[in-house]
Amino acid sequence: METIKIDGPYNFDLVLDRLSLDPLHQVDAENRSVFVPLMIGNEPMVAQVKAIGSTKAPEFVITGIEESFQDKAAERLGEIFQWNTPLETIHQHFQNTDLKGIFDQHYGTPIVLDFDPYSCLQKCIIHQQLNLSFAHTLTERFVKTFGFEKDGVWFYPLPETVAELQVEDLRELQFSGRKAEYVIGIAKEIASGILNFEELKNKSDQEVFDQLIKLRGVGPWTVQNFLMFGFGRQNLFPMADIGIQNALKKQYQLEAKPTLQEMESFSKGWDPYLSYASLYLWRSIE
The missing domain is CATH 1.10.340.30 (Hypothetical protein; domain 2)
Structure with missing residues (x-):
């Protein structure tokens, strides 16, 4: 067993909510945990990540990993759950933008990577x-x-x-x-x-x-x-994505889906965290 403490905010309950959309994920929302399939080297293993802290003071317990693999597993889990990303800095970046409302609503939601x-x-x-x-x-x-x-x-x-x-x-x-x-x-x-x-x-x-x-x-x-969900890159805005188009239509109360020119105009000022704008827009319609 290993305990990980990170800087807040980090809303693990909203992470579990999004992970639960995929039927392959083993999410236990009541116990605030998820089972994560990991390949460490060529060895498959399953880690349980359980939240025991709060959004402001996040803390996690990792179990299921043999002691000899714990360091590598913890490093990989840190990448998957983006535990070192300064979410407060990103949140503040969007406070003077049109997305302030959805960033407040989904405060502390990180980009979580696919498991490999x-x-x-x-x-x-x-x-x-x-x-x-x-x-x-x-x-x-x-x-x-x-x-x-x-x-x-x-x-x-x-x-x-x-x-x-x-x-x-x-x-x-x-x-x-x-x-x-x-x-x-x-x-x-x-x-x-x-x-x-x-x-x-x-x-x-x-x-x-x-x-x-x-x-x-x-x-x-x-x-x-x-790039977003495989490597956690922070500045991607897939304008061809239907979900983002629908979210922008809702956000700006448009009669039709936005044009590429409108999307470029809306997204000015969101750089260098366009991936987080994308994530929170998806969250706003999920």
């Missing part, structure tokens, strides 16, 4: 051009058919496993032919070592964009979402 970059990229591909409900259903089928379970928690299928699949294997789950090709193709890039997330993590947003955009099935929306 590979699953984040695959999930982005699967979710493309689907409504959220079916996107979650399709992802759940994918994981539960080809992934594996440990201590009641599901792990995404390994790249080596997906690289060996045929398009027909995913078509049986209701993947489109092209989406199946994209998912398998990306797995092959990772399994062969061509795509290395540890190397990618140290590159700039533009360098990551330039490398990922070359992959079949990866467009700007996918890269922007990956």
Whole structure:
């Protein structure tokens, strides 16, 4: 067992609320905890993260990790839950903007990463051009058919496993032919070592964009979402995202979805925390 204290604000209850939208996540809101699948080296393990503090004085207990892996697990969990991000600084940045109301409403909500970059990229591909409900259903089928379970928690299928699949294997789950090709193709890039997330993590947003955009099935929306929820980059604003468009329509009481020019105008002054503007806009309609 390990106890982690961080600077507030940090609203773990709102974190759990957002994580619970994904049926693959093992969230226990009543006990303020979530079970997190981790790959430390090549070893799968499940960490329970439980909040015992408050939004102003956040504190967490981590259990389920063998002592020899605790330091690496704590480091990875810190990345996933963005425990070192100065949320008060970000909150204050938005106090003189049009988003003040939703930042007050969702005070202390961090960007929480997907549990590993590979699953984040695959999930982005699967979710493309689907409504959220079916996107979650399709992802759940994918994981539960080809992934594996440990201590009641599901792990995404390994790249080596997906690289060996045929398009027909995913078509049986209701993947489109092209989406199946994209998912398998990306797995092959990772399994062969061509795509290395540890190397990618140290590159700039533009360098990551330039490398990922070359992959079949990866467009700007996918890269922007990956940068946010795979690597925790703080200044992304995916203007093609329907959720953000709907949230802006609600925020500014527009008759129609905003144009790109309107979105650029609205977002002036949100830099360098555009990712947090995106997150809080999503939260405002979830």
